[in-house]
Amino acid sequence: MSASSEVPPKEVYCYLWPESAHRRYSMYENSEAFARKLDEADPLAHFRGKFLFPTFHDGEVVYFSGNSLGLQPKKVREYINEELDDWATYGVHGHFMSRRPWYSYHEQLTGMAAKVVGGLPHEVVVTHSLTTNLHLLMVSFYQPEGKRNKILCEAKAFPSDQYALESQITFHGLSPKEHLIEIAPREGEELIREEDILAAIEQYRDELSMIMIGGVNYYTGQLFDMESITRAGHAVGATVGFDLAHAAGNINLNLHDWDVDFAAWCGYKYLNSSPGGVSGMFVHERHANRPDLKRFAGWWGYDKQTRFQMEPGFKPMFGAEGWQLSNAPVLGMAAHLASLEIFDEAGMDRIGEKRDKLTAYLEFVIEDISNRNPDCTFEIMTPKDKSKRGAQLSIHAHGMGKELFDKLSEKGVIADWREPNVIRIAPAPLYNSYEDCYRFGQYLEEVIS
Ligand SMILES: Cc1ncc(COP(=O)(O)O)c(C=O)c1O
Structure with a gap:
C-alpha cells in the first residue's frame, strides 16, 4: 500500500494495524491530513475533552509527559x-x-x-x-x-x-x-x-x-x-x-x-x-x-x-x-x-489497542525524520516489539545535546530530558492524538533544521 493522504479502508487498517504495525510503515504518512484521519477513526478520541491541557505556553502544547505526571481530568x-x-x-x-x-x-x-x-x-x-x-x-x-x-x-x-x-x-x-x-x-x-x-x-x-x-x-x-x-x-x-x-x-x-x-x-x-x-x-x-x-x-x-x-x-x-x-x-x-x-x-482493552497504534505512529514519524536528516539521527532505545513496551519511547538524539530539548520546549513540547542526550516521550492514549504525534515531528524537524 503506498503512502497517501487517504487512510486505508477501515477493514484493511484494522486488519493490518494490530499486528506489528511498525513494520508496515508503507501504510503510514507523516502528514497532518493523515494524522487527522487517524484521529477521526479513533474510538477514544472524545476522551481528550475530559482533560485539562497546560495553558502556560503561548500556543497549544504537545503533552508527552503522561509517564511522569498525567493531565488533570476535568472532574477532579x-x-x-x-x-x-x-x-x-x-x-x-x-x-x-x-x-x-x-x-x-x-x-x-x-x-x-x-x-x-x-x-x-x-x-x-x-x-x-x-x-x-x-x-x-x-x-x-x-x-x-x-x-x-x-x-x-x-x-x-x-x-x-x-x-x-x-x-x-x-x-x-x-x-x-x-x-x-x-x-x-x-x-x-x-x-x-x-x-x-x-x-x-x-x-x-x-x-x-x-x-x-x-x-x-x-x-x-x-x-x-x-x-x-x-x-x-x-x-x-x-x-x-x-x-x-x-x-x-x-x-x-x-x-x-x-x-x-x-x-x-x-x-x-x-x-x-x-x-x-x-x-x-x-x-x-x-x-x-x-x-x-x-x-x-x-x-x-x-x-x-x-x-x-x-x-x-x-x-x-x-x-x-x-x-x-x-x-x-x-x-x-x-x-x-x-x-x-x-x-x-x-476500558483497558481499548486503551491498550490505541496505545500500540499511537506509539507505532509516533515511532514512524520520528524514524521518518531521522532517515531524512542523517546529520541528526534519532535512535529509539525502547524495544520495537509492541509486546515489550507500553506508551513510552526513549530516544537518543545523536549529535545533539540539551539545546535540542530546550528548543522543543520553547515550541510547546512537554517531555522529559535525561543527560547526556535522551528524550523520553509518552503519548497517553486517553488524551493524546495522532495529530500530537505529527506536530511533535514537525517541531523536531524545525529544530534540527
Ligand atoms: C519507577 C518508580 N518507582 C518509584 C517512584 C517513587 O514514587 P513515590 O515518590 O510516589 O514514592 C517513582 C517516581 O517517579 C518511579 O518512577
Whole structure:
C-alpha cells in the first residue's frame, strides 16, 4: 500500500494495524491530513475533552509527559470541591454523613483500580504513596532465612526503589553489596535480556528470597514479561513483586492470573490522579488470610468490624486492605476517583489497542525524520516489539545535546530530558492524538533544521 493522504479502508487498517504495525510503515504518512484521519477513526478520541491541557505556553502544547505526571481530568475539581463542601458542612460527621462517606472512601476505588491491574477486588487497595507501599509489602514478602536471603532486581532501577531495596536488606542486618543481585544489560546493550533475568533466577535458585522489578523500566520504557519472571521465581521458592509505576494505566496487566505475589503503583503518572497522589497495592489472594505474615501494622489495616473497639493485638483485614496503615486521604482519593471513572468508561482493552497504534505512529514519524536528516539521527532505545513496551519511547538524539530539548520546549513540547542526550516521550492514549504525534515531528524537524 503506498503512502497517501487517504487512510486505508477501515477493514484493511484494522486488519493490518494490530499486528506489528511498525513494520508496515508503507501504510503510514507523516502528514497532518493523515494524522487527522487517524484521529477521526479513533474510538477514544472524545476522551481528550475530559482533560485539562497546560495553558502556560503561548500556543497549544504537545503533552508527552503522561509517564511522569498525567493531565488533570476535568472532574477532579468538582469532586474535590464536593469533599471541601462536605467538610465545611459536616465537620467530623463527614466521615459518615458526606455524600461519599470518608470512613469507607477508598472502597469505591477498589473495583475500578482492580480492573486496571487485573486483580480481584479483595487483592487491591488504594492507600498511601508508592514507596511507602513498596516498603510495607517488602516487610511482608522479603523474609530472609538462612542462605535464602537475596533480592534480585534490575540494575539502575528507579532510585527510590534502589534505596528501598538496600534499606530492606540492611534492616535485616545484611549487606546490599552481597545480597542485592542486579541484572544489567549486556556490555554494549541498553536493554536487559529477559533470558539473563531467568538465568540469574536459576543461578541463585537456593539463595533467592524475593524478586522485585519495575514492570516497565522508567528509563528505557522496556516492559518485562511479568508472568514468566513470576513463574521462574516461584519455581525456585522466591516471592515475586513488581513496581508498576510505569505500567499501571499503561500496560494490560493481569496480576491475579500471572500469580504475582505483590505489586504497587502510583496514581499520578498514566493514572492522572494529582501530583504525589495516592498509590495502589496488590496482594495475591493466596496471601489474603495470612495473619502469620509479618507486617508493619496500622489501625486502618485492622479488621473493620471490630476496629473501633480499639483493642490491643493486631487483627488484619482480609486481603490487601490488611496492609493499610491510615485512614483515607480523601482529597487525593477524590482526584483518583475522577480518573479511575475515565479508565472504567474507556476500558483497558481499548486503551491498550490505541496505545500500540499511537506509539507505532509516533515511532514512524520520528524514524521518518531521522532517515531524512542523517546529520541528526534519532535512535529509539525502547524495544520495537509492541509486546515489550507500553506508551513510552526513549530516544537518543545523536549529535545533539540539551539545546535540542530546550528548543522543543520553547515550541510547546512537554517531555522529559535525561543527560547526556535522551528524550523520553509518552503519548497517553486517553488524551493524546495522532495529530500530537505529527506536530511533535514537525517541531523536531524545525529544530534540527
Ligand atoms: C519507577 C518508580 N518507582 C518509584 C517512584 C517513587 O514514587 P513515590 O515518590 O510516589 O514514592 C517513582 C517516581 O517517579 C518511579 O518512577
